[in-house]
Amino acid sequence: MVDIIQAKRDGRELTKEQIQFVISGYTAGTIPDYQMSALLMAIYFEDMTPLEIGALTDAMLHSGDVLDLSAIPGIKVDKHSTGGVGDKISIPLAPLVAAAGAKNPMISGRGLGHTGGTLDKLEAIPGFNVDLTEQQFIDQVTTVGTAITSATGNLAPADKKIYALRDVTGTVEAIPLISSSIMSKKLASGTDGLVLDVKTGNGAFMKTEERAAALARALVRIGHLAGIKIIALLTDMDQPLGFTIGNALEIQESIAILQNQGPADVRDLTLTLGSHMLLQANLADDLTGARHILEKHLADGSALAKFKEMITAQGGDAGVVDDPTKLPQAKHTIPVLSTEAGMVTGMATDQLGVASMILGGGRQKKGDAIDPAVGIMLHKKIGDRVANGELLATIYAEEAQRPDVQAMVSEAIHLGPTATVPPLVHQVIE
Known part of the structure; x- marks a missing residue:
C-alpha cells in the first residue's frame, strides 16, 4: 500500500491490479483509514487517467452485489x-x-x-x-x-x-472520486x-x-x-x-x-x-x-x-x-415581501436550500429527522418584475414566526434594473 500511495503521490498511473488490491483490501478492513486517506489526498492533487477511473469504478462496482435485471424485458x-x-x-x-x-x-x-x-x-x-x-x-x-x-x-x-x-x-x-462513486452505484x-x-x-x-x-x-x-x-x-x-x-x-x-x-x-x-x-x-x-x-x-x-x-x-x-390536502400540511405560512421594486437578477440558490433545511425540510447530518410539510414557495424567477411590497416567497413552517428564515430568503433573491435569464441546458456531452 505504501508503494501505491507513493506512486500516486509522484503522479504515476496505477495499474488495474493495484487499484483492485486497494479497494478489496479497504473493503475487507485490511487497509487502514490513514493509508486510504493518504491515497485519496494523492488522487485529489494528482488526478487519475480515464483508465484508472474506469478501473476504480469497476473495483468499487464489484465490491458487493450487482443487480441482475435480466428478468425485466426490454432495455432498462x-x-x-x-x-x-x-x-x-x-x-x-x-x-x-x-x-x-x-x-x-x-x-x-x-x-x-x-x-x-x-x-x-x-x-x-x-x-x-x-x-x-x-x-x-x-x-x-x-x-x-x-x-x-x-x-x-x-x-x-x-x-x-x-x-x-x-x-x-x-x-x-475530486472528480475521479465523485465520478467513480456515482457510476459504481449506477x-x-x-x-x-x-x-x-x-x-x-x-x-x-x-x-x-x-x-x-x-x-x-x-x-x-x-x-x-x-x-x-x-x-x-x-x-x-x-x-x-x-x-x-x-x-x-x-x-x-x-x-x-x-x-x-x-x-x-x-x-x-x-x-x-x-x-x-x-x-x-x-x-x-x-x-x-x-x-x-x-x-x-x-x-x-x-x-x-x-x-x-x-x-x-x-x-x-x-x-x-386528486386531493393534495392528504399530503402533510405546514401549520403556518409566512410571507416574504419585497422591500424595493426591480427585476429578479439572480438568486443565492444554495442559501434558499439551506433556509428550507433550517425549517426542517432537510438534513444537516445523516440521521436527522425531516418534516415533510415545511419548505418555501417562490413566486418569482430570474427575469420577473417585482413591485415594492410584492410577495416574493411564502415560507411553510411549524412556527407562526421565523424572522431568521424570512431574512435568509429575502437576502437570497437579488433585484436590479435588468436581468439575463440563464439557459436551462448549458451543454450536451456524449
Whole structure:
C-alpha cells in the first residue's frame, strides 16, 4: 500500500491490479483509514487517467452485489442527477417514461445539506415504501414499468466506506472520486442506458460550468468503458427548479407536471431528459419524435395514471394526486415581501436550500429527522418584475414566526434594473 500511495503521490498511473488490491483490501478492513486517506489526498492533487477511473469504478462496482435485471424485458434506462435545490425531476419523469413504454429501474438517494433527496420527497406521500426488496423492485419494474427505491442490500459497499472517509478528509471534490462513486452505484443497479443531469451554478455541487463539464466527461467515459448507452446534460442550478423547495410542496408540483400543468422549467427539463431516455430505449427515432410521444402521454392523462399505479404498487395513498390536502400540511405560512421594486437578477440558490433545511425540510447530518410539510414557495424567477411590497416567497413552517428564515430568503433573491435569464441546458456531452 505504501508503494501505491507513493506512486500516486509522484503522479504515476496505477495499474488495474493495484487499484483492485486497494479497494478489496479497504473493503475487507485490511487497509487502514490513514493509508486510504493518504491515497485519496494523492488522487485529489494528482488526478487519475480515464483508465484508472474506469478501473476504480469497476473495483468499487464489484465490491458487493450487482443487480441482475435480466428478468425485466426490454432495455432498462435510468437517469441520475448530481443534485440541486427544488430538483424534483425524477418524480414526474419516472412515470412519464414508463407510460411511454420504457423500463425505468431507479435507485435513488436521500438529501443531505441544501440538496433534497428523491426518497425523502416520495416519503411525504402517506404509506409510500422506498425500501423495496430486490425481487419487489424487479417485479414492479416488470409490471408497472418503473420503481423508485433506496439502494438494496450490499450495492457498492466500497463506495459507502470511501465516501464517509472523503467527507472528513477534504477530498469530496475530486472528480475521479465523485465520478467513480456515482457510476459504481449506477452500474451496480444493472441499467442498460443512463441519462446524466449534471448541475452547474451557485446551487450545484459543481459551481462552474468548466468543473461540471469535466465531471460530465469523466462520467460519460466510464459509461462507455462499461458498455452502456450514456449521455450527460449540463443543466442550470443558478436558481431553484420550479417554484417549490420542500418535500410535500415538491410532490404537489410534480403532480402538476403530470397533470400537464406546472412550471415551464420543470416541464421542459422532464421532457428533455425523458426524450433522451426514450432514444436509449429505442422507443423513438429522434429527440423531436421522443418529445412528441411524451407530450402526448402528459396530455392524455396516461402519465398521471402511471404515477397513481406506481404509488399504489409501493404502498402509498394515490389519493394525494386528486386531493393534495392528504399530503402533510405546514401549520403556518409566512410571507416574504419585497422591500424595493426591480427585476429578479439572480438568486443565492444554495442559501434558499439551506433556509428550507433550517425549517426542517432537510438534513444537516445523516440521521436527522425531516418534516415533510415545511419548505418555501417562490413566486418569482430570474427575469420577473417585482413591485415594492410584492410577495416574493411564502415560507411553510411549524412556527407562526421565523424572522431568521424570512431574512435568509429575502437576502437570497437579488433585484436590479435588468436581468439575463440563464439557459436551462448549458451543454450536451456524449
